[in-house]
Amino acid sequence: MSPTLEELRRRELQGPDARIGNWLARRFARPAAIFGTWLAIRLGLSANQLTVASLAASLASAAAIGLGTRAGFISGAALGLLAFWLDRVDGQVARWRGTAGVNGVYLDYLMHHAATMTTGFALGFGLAARTGELSWAAAGFAVAMGWTFLSLQNDCRYKAFFQPLKRAPGSFRVDGGAGGRPAPPSPWPRRGRGMLTWPGYKASEPHAVLLAIVALAALAVVHGGAWSIAWRGYVMTMATLAPILAAGRIARTVVRGIVEEEFARWFRPIGRGDPTADDGCLGGRIRVRYRTGRDRDEHLGEGEHSWGTTPCRGSGTCPRCPENATGSASALSARGSSSGIATSSPMPTPNSESSA
Known part of the structure; x- marks a missing residue:
């Protein structure tokens, strides 16, 4: 049975979970994805097919940006928005059909990491193709590595959980939500080190990167010279900032034993x-x-x-x-x-x- 648009809105846009996620997802992607979900269900598309389509759009976006042309950059921004939108459609389709599960989450995470790496490198490679300076490709590599290490933090932490579980004798009690449930975005800290690092971490999140690319694409439409300068500035900033933030978060996690503490909260x-x-x-x-x-x-x-x-x-x-x-x-x-x-x-x- 195919749902109506109103049924999908009630299911996806109401309730406490509607407040979870970043601004772009809450205000744009989820409401707009309702129409894609309605159509995808009628066409018989599966959630995994939509995830693969989102990955294809992300890779095409990176390839277009890597051309180094104004038209390529604008096309890359549009394809990036399409990928972000499809990434919301696949989840809504899975929830409606009752097919949501760890296999879909696994495929979704693979898609996210592939998009993160290719987009970061494409931003630098596009400048190298445009200017002929290979140093921009190296900058793109630094951006890609910084963003990837930041995005891998959770995945590596949870993978580490299974090493002691596989080796330890006996049983563990699992307290659902003990390690922290999804929650609305945290506010900007007003004191301490977080007051300085919070904007950098936020700027490195995938939705913030997409918004920056869309802003650069809009500038490319208006003024090509200003767009080229802003593109260089963005890549230089991220090539410096993202690796430093990633290294700092890894060091903080290891020194403070954060993974051990979270493991102890989840598994007793x-x-x-x-x-x-x-x-x-x-x-x-x-x-x-x-x-x-x-x-x-x-x-x-x-x-x-x-x-x-x-x-x-x-x-x-x-x-x-x-x-x-x-x-x-x-x-x-x-x-x-x-x-x-x-x-x-x-x-x-x-x-x-x-x-x-």
């Missing part, structure tokens, strides 16, 4: 093998100690209790509760499918394990 060891577990149930407030040595208080609601560093919250998995006093680690693992418990598998053999 079950059983006496947890080195931070206490011997009895506590109440009111628990103190979580991360592997980095940092402590954080977690408050429990009325009538809730905990065992070790894990809030029980009536899940029936607490081995220290009277009703579960005879429970064993194997019994807890057996209930994993219904109580949010992840059981780690035995360590893979060298022939079956993928490289880190």
Whole structure:
């Protein structure tokens, strides 16, 4: 059954999730994608086909910008907007058909990283083609690497989560949303280092890059000389700024142990093998100690209790509760499918394990 435009609007543009995402997605891409979703469903297009179409538009955009001509740059900006729009259509189609899943997310992320790399390099290569100076190609490479390392932060962090999960014996409890749920964009910090770095990080986000390219394309229509100067200035700025920001974020993540802390929030060891577990149930407030040595208080609601560093919250998995006093680690693992418990598998053999 094909949806009406009004049904799609109610589903996609109302509710708390409508406030999630960047300005370009909330104000332009999602509302406009409703029409593309309506048409795609009637044409029988799948979400994955639309994701591939978005990737093709992104690569075509980079190729057009890399020509170094005014017409190519303007065409590249238009194709970039098309790719951004299709990237919203594919998600809406998947949600309507009930086909949304990790396979689609995987393909979507691959498309995003490919678009990030090619666009960054094309901005420098286009100037090299236009001026004959190969140093601009090197600048484009720096832009591409900076943007790519920034965009890979989350992917590499979550991939790192699975290394201890694959190797550790026993089971883990997974607390949904413990590591942070999607939220509206954070405001510009008014003090500290973030007051200086926040604009740079925002300027390096894909939607901000697209808006900058569209602005440059509009300038190319009006005044070719000013467009060429502004293009050079943008590439020089990003070739300097993006690698520095990427290196700073990586260093901050490693030094502060941010990945370890987030892993501890998502995955809680079950059983006496947890080195931070206490011997009895506590109440009111628990103190979580991360592997980095940092402590954080977690408050429990009325009538809730905990065992070790894990809030029980009536899940029936607490081995220290009277009703579960005879429970064993194997019994807890057996209930994993219904109580949010992840059981780690035995360590893979060298022939079956993928490289880190």
